[in-house]
Amino acid sequence: MSKSKDKNKPTSDAVPKAVVSRLSLYLRELQRLQRDGVVTTSSTQLGQLLGFTDAQVRKDLAHFGHFGYPGVGYRCSELVSAVKQIIGTDHTWPVVLAGVGNLGRALLGHRGFSHQGFDIVSAVDSDPDKYGKTLDGIEIRPISELPEIVLQYDVRLAIIAAPASAAQEVAERIVSAGICGILNFAPITLHLPPEVAVSSVDLAIEMEQLSFAMTNLRPPNELLSEEKPSDG
Amino acid sequence: MSKSKDKNKPTSDAVPKAVVSRLSLYLRELQRLQRDGVVTTSSTQLGQLLGFTDAQVRKDLAHFGHFGYPGVGYRCSELVSAVKQIIGTDHTWPVVLAGVGNLGRALLGHRGFSHQGFDIVSAVDSDPDKYGKTLDGIEIRPISELPEIVLQYDVRLAIIAAPASAAQEVAERIVSAGICGILNFAPITLHLPPEVAVSSVDLAIEMEQLSFAMTNLRPPNELLSEEKPSDG
DNA sequence: TAGATTGTTAATCGATTAACAATC
DNA sequence: TAGATTGTTAATCGATTAACAATC
Numbered sequence: 001m002s003k004s005k006d007k008n009k010p011t012s013d014a015v016p017k018a019v020v021s022r023l024s025l026y027l028r029e030l031q032r033l034q035r036d037g038v039v040t041t042s043s044t045q046l047g048q049l050l051g052f053t054d055a056q057v058r059k060d061l062a063h064f065g066h067f068g069y070p071g072v073g074y075r076c077s078e079l080v081s082a083v084k085q086i087i088g089t090d091h092t093w094p095v096v097l098a099g100v101g102n103l104g105r106a107l108l109g110h111r112g113f114s115h116q117g118f119d120i121v122s123a124v125d126s127d128p129d130k131y132g133k134t135l136d137g138i139e140i141r142p143i144s145e146l147p148e149i150v151l152q153y154d155v156r157l158a159i160i161a162a163p164a165s166a167a168q169e170v171a172e173r174i175v176s177a178g179i180c181g182i183l184n185f186a187p188i189t190l191h192l193p194p195e196v197a198v199s200s201v202d203l204a205i206e207m208e209q210l211s212f213a214m215t216n217l218r219p220p221n222e223l224l225s226e227e228k229p230s231d232g
Numbered sequence: 233m234s235k236s237k238d239k240n241k242p243t244s245d246a247v248p249k250a251v252v253s254r255l256s257l258y259l260r261e262l263q264r265l266q267r268d269g270v271v272t273t274s275s276t277q278l279g280q281l282l283g284f285t286d287a288q289v290r291k292d293l294a295h296f297g298h299f300g301y302p303g304v305g306y307r308c309s310e311l312v313s314a315v316k317q318i319i320g321t322d323h324t325w326p327v328v329l330a331g332v333g334n335l336g337r338a339l340l341g342h343r344g345f346s347h348q349g350f351d352i353v354s355a356v357d358s359d360p361d362k363y364g365k366t367l368d369g370i371e372i373r374p375i376s377e378l379p380e381i382v383l384q385y386d387v388r389l390a391i392i393a394a395p396a397s398a399a400q401e402v403a404e405r406i407v408s409a410g411i412c413g414i415l416n417f418a419p420i421t422l423h424l425p426p427e428v429a430v431s432s433v434d435l436a437i438e439m440e441q442l443s444f445a446m447t448n449l450r451p452p453n454e455l456l457s458e459e460k461p462s463d464g
Numbered sequence: 465t466a467g468a469t470t471g472t473t474a475a476t477c478g479a480t481t482a483a484c485a486a487t488c
Numbered sequence: 489t490a491g492a493t494t495g496t497t498a499a500t501c502g503a504t505t506a507a508c509a510a511t512c
Contacts, residue, residue, distance in 0.1 A: 015448070016502080016503070018503080019503095020441060020444050021437065021441060023440075023444070024434075024436070024437040024440045024441070025421070025437070027440075028419060028420070028421075028434070028436075028437070029421065032420070042468090042469065042470090043469075043470075044469085049421065050421055051421075052504095053504075053505060053506090054469090055504075055505050055506070055507090056503095056504065056505075058469090058470065058471065058472090059471085059472085059503095059504080059505090061471090062470090062471055062472075066470085066471070068469075068470050068471080069469080069470070069511085069512065070468080070469055070470035070471075070510070070511040070512055071467080071468050071469050071470070071511060071512040072468080072469070072470085072511095072512065073468085073469065073470080074470090086444070086447075086448075087440050087443055087444050087447070088440075088443035088444055088446060088447030088448070089440060089443055093439075093443060093446075095439075102337075102338040102341040102342050103338045103342065105334075105338065106334040106335045106337065106338035107435075109334040110334050110335065110435075113435065113436065113439075116436045116439075117436075117439070117440070117443065118436070118439045118443075156446055157439070157442055157443070157446070180446065181442035181443075181445060181446050182442070183438050183439060183442060187260060188260075188264070189257070189260075189261065189281065189282055189283075197441070197442050197445035197446065197449070199438045199439075199441045199442055201433055201435075201438055202256075202260070203339075203342070203345070203415075203433075204256070204260075204345070204348045204349075204350070205253065205256040205257070205260070206415050206431045206433055207325075207327075207345075207348075207349070207350045207389070207415060207431075208255075208256045208259075208319050208320075208321060208349070209252060209253060209256070209429070209431045210389055210413035210414070210415060210429050210431055211319055211320035211321050211325060211349065211350075211389070211413075212252050212255070212318070212319050212320055213413060213429035214320060214325075214388055214389070214412065214413050214429065215318075215319070215320030216247070216318075216320070217429070248478080248479070250479080251479095274492085274493065274494090275493075275494075276493085284480095285480075285481060285482090286481095286493090287480075287481050287482070287483090288479095288480065288481075290493090290494065290495065290496085291479095291480080291481090291495085291496085293495090294494090294495055294496075298494085298495070300493075300494050300495080301487085301488065301493080301494070302486070302487040302488055302492085302493055302494035302495075303487060303488040303491080303492050303493050303494070304487095304488065304492080304493070304494085305492085305493065305494080306494090
């Protein structure tokens with residue numbers, strides 16, 4: 001079954017990491033086009049909107065099948081469905097949130113999430129004072145109940161919004177409970193078995209990219225004309 | 233001045249994007265080692281901690297100078313200082329926050345930020361009901377006052393935590409006010425002049441990476457033994 | 465048909481890794 | 489000195505782009 005007539009490409013483990021994140025960008029852009037009433041688009045248009053070449057857009061999509069019509073382009077609604085299915089957000093994932101501090105509460109409040117394929121169904125914390133309290137309709141439970149929560153809601157994804165000092169241990173408990181995908185907001189590198197998927201967002205690191213750009217790519221104007229005589 | 237004895241490498245515009253984000257990871261890890269009392273480290277150790285090869289660590293650092301001692305390794309404190317200087321966080325950047333909703337408030341509360349080189353000095357919003365109110369010691373001001381804020385605090389970086397519908401316009405006003413680095417949390421692609429540095433964090437996109445991994449890289453166990461007979 | 469745009473192959477480009485002389 | 493580890497060059501690997509036949 002599936003597409004196994006190719007040489008020895010094992011279904012899809014040959015998909016580069018970068019392709020997957022662009023896939024999400026295509027989806028976001030396609031949905032925006034849809035909202036604007038656009039019915040058909042092209043690799044050229046998508047590329048321009050996102051800053052990629054048309055060739056890259058076609059190549060990326062071609063990893064997963066033939067979604068376009070030569071001479072016509074891509075139908076937005078069809079491509080949205082296809083990409084959602086590839087990404088796995090053609091259904092909603094129940095998610096557990098670990099850590100209900102500043103950031104955790106913001107994530108709970110931000111339920112716009114749910115119609116994008118993710119729904120926070122439960123929250124845990126290690127502070128007993130918080131147990132039993134309800135935030136945005138979600139009861140905060142002890143972290144020790146993670147195994148039951150996972151079973152109860154068939155959860156496979158977790159978000160860690162715990163402080164750095166607790167994050168590794170929290171991650172291990174999450175994995176022990178049977179979860180195999182983690183979005184980590186704590187500013188540490190998690191050390192987990194390779195079969196666990198981890199995405200990380202570190203605020204400081206994002207800001208540092210900007211700081212670097214300011215410092216190195218944006219000389220304070222005096223240097224601009226001095227250091228680089230011209231460029232040819 | 234600076235290091236201009238090399239061939240014709242124009243200071244640093246040849247630094248690949250990926251190198252810069254690893255630089256931030258090195259810094260984070262080095263600071264953790266320091267806290268743990270480690271004085272000296274090596275490319276091998278750093279690589280293992282972060283999941284890179286030793287060669288990559290050395291090559292990344294070599295983009296910026298000679299920071300190591302052959303036969304010895306790198307002194308953590310020296311390398312921390314050097315990397316901070318390269319990144320530009322050897323001093324603190326004043327930052328303006330645009331949008332004080334759920335996420336914006338969390339960012340304001342999360343002031344751990346400041347000793348990592350970034351300090352939110354002002355916040356703006358487009359909701360008049362919020363003007364004049366104070367959150368975590370920061371007064372919320374009208375977005376129209378951005379130009380004055382930029383001058384007042386010498387701000388060069390902004391964080392956008394506005395809703396998607398407002399983000400492009402907010403970004404344009406931010407750029408008009410003279411800011412040239414933006415961390416964007418809104419789920420849209422900002423279209424701005426190329427000299428403006430933009431980092432983006434989209435929660436949905438991060439989660440989608442996990443969803444893809446669950447869906448495609450983690451077959452429900454039946455397929456595991458069927459499709460791939462062995463591997464030798 | 466003429467014009468447009470796909471999917472794909474081959475060519476280019478860039479980034480990672482391996483290997484090793486130089487150094488402490 | 490022997491052992492360790494750097495900085496760097498050359499070899500490998502992978503990803504992006506250009507080009508074009510096939511298609512509508």
